[in-house]
Amino acid sequence: MNGIHDMGGMDGFALPTRHPEAPHFHYPWERLVFGSSLVMQKPWFIDESRFGVESIPPDLYLTTPYYARWLYRNEQLAIKYGLVTAAELADPDSVAVLPKAESSSSDDVSQLLSSMVAELDSAEAEASFSVGDRVVVKNEHPVGHTRAPRYARGRTGIVQRDQGVHIFPDTNAMGLGTKPQHCYSVMFEARELWGSRANIRDHVYIDLFDDYLESAT
Amino acid sequence: MxxxxxxxxxxxxxxxxxxxxxxxxxxxxxxxxxxxxxxxxxxxxxxxxxxxxxxxxxxxxDPAAMDQVIDYYENKVGPHIGARLVARSWVDPAFRQRLLDDAGPAAAELGIPGTLNSAFRAVANTPAVHNLVVCTLCSCYPWPLLGLPPTWYKDAGYRARAVIDPRDVLSEFGLQLEQDVEVRVWDSTAEIRYIVIPERPAGTEGMTEEALAALVTRDSMIGAERAKAPA
Structure with missing residues (x-):
């Protein structure tokens, strides 16, 4: 979707100050949102999670702190998949406590995380492009989730590395399967993306999926 | 109620x-x-x-699992892990090559967890090339190597400007690049996570790997600053 999240190249935002020692969480609720997002048992994966954040209306997105976007997303998806109802969220005390499951503990934290990434349907896929190929990012504007940033669409670059076979986020986020395919590191001259504003020496590298690309002729 | x-x-x-x-x-x-x-x-x-x-x-x-996960990401994993990789790459050219070829298995050599089940890429700064990492679409970041991203990395101002005005961004961050240096910006749009290997500071010959790692800051591994000079 052509959302506010796709902000590469926008003007007008102030550059933030870098704080070397700033804490990860500024309020206790941020810690809660972070931790619950990682461990909650849920039927959706990372791609749909990202789409959930991107679906926040643009005016709200810009005025909502980072972890509050996660909170909004968690609420929306938990309701969509029937894990909770809006009425239950408005009145948590009304929800009955189920018999307690056994608590988990592990030295390997990855064992405690809920599954974030879907299983690839297949690790094999035909690569349409090779290192050195000149490619154009298709000028497509899907209404659903996509990881082809707007600033690259219609632009020509060179395949610089084949990153192997990955889940295709555009379909996976929409419940349409993992559609395994190659992903490539594509190098763009900064001037191809930004015209004379850019320095002639500079480059931007973007990871782009096979379906986003076509051969430059 | x-x-x-x-x-x-x-x-x-x-x-x-x-x-x-x-x-x-x-x-x-x-x-x-x-x-x-x-x-x-x-x-x-x-x-x-x-x-x-x-x-x-x-x-x-599971509240117990949630507490462990929060503690892990808040207190256990962090830039000190990436700093070990960088310091090793400064003293061991063969390791540096393996790191640049495929960062995940190279990190796993040092016993760093979580580096084999997703893809990592290390990009090295040189006198001729400066690398800067961004996620314009959200906040993608190499958690197992650097921990959680700093607030500034997730901010609209950085995400919007890093790809179009990287030299101005670096200058405002306090890093002045020579005009003849090439800037490479890496937009983390897929599941590959990037770490910058900063240049080894001058005057660090003979320092131990541990002492070198102490010079490697979080932001230097994003490309927002140089590694610290030795005291």
Missing amino acids: SNKKVSRRRFLAETSAAASAATVAGAGIPSQAAAADEIVQSDYSLRAKALVSVLTKKNLI
Whole structure:
């Protein structure tokens, strides 16, 4: 979707100050949102999670702190998949406590995380492009989730590395399967993306999926 | 009880909107803005607690696991891990090559967990090339190597500007590049996570790997600054 999240190249935002020692969480609720997002048992994966954040209306997105976007997303998806109802969220005390499951503990934290990434349907896929190929990012504007940033669409670059076979986020986020395919590191001259504003020496590298690309002729 | 809770939330939302409007309208004295922020934070807090409470009652959240995960990401994993990689790459050319070829297995050699089940790429700064990492679409970041991303990395100002004005961004961050240096910006749009190997500072010959690692800052591994000079 052509959302506010796709902000590469926008003007007008102030550059933030870098704080070397700033804490990860500024309020206790941020810690809660972070931790619950990682461990909650849920039927959706990372791609749909990202789409959930991107679906926040643009005016709200810009005025909502980072972890509050996660909170909004968690609420929306938990309701969509029937894990909770809006009425239950408005009145948590009304929800009955189920018999307690056994608590988990592990030295390997990855064992405690809920599954974030879907299983690839297949690790094999035909690569349409090779290192050195000149490619154009298709000028497509899907209404659903996509990881082809707007600033690259219609632009020509060179395949610089084949990153192997990955889940295709555009379909996976929409419940349409993992559609395994190659992903490539594509190098763009900064001037191809930004015209004379850019320095002639500079480059931007973007990871782009096979379906986003076509051969430059 | 339930009515009280709902009405409190509505009260908070309405008060927050009114307070924000007052600030925007120019009445903006700091105490009003602070009071409005407190109300907004209180609303987020109520909502976060409500969701966690309901999911916990339904056994969809294990609170013990959640506490461990929070502690791990808040206190255990962090830039000190990436710094070990960088320091090793400064003293061991063969390791540096393996790191640049495929960063995940190279990191696993040092016993760093979580580096084999996703893809990592290390890009090295040289006198001729400066690398800068961004995620314009969200906040993708190499958690197993650097921990959670800093707030500035997730900010709209950085995400919007890093790809179009990297030299200005670096200059405002305090890093002046020579005109003949090439800037490479890496937009993390897929599942490959990037770490910058900063240049080894001058005057560090003969330093131990551990001492070298102490010079490697979090932001130098994003490309936002250089590694520290030795004291």
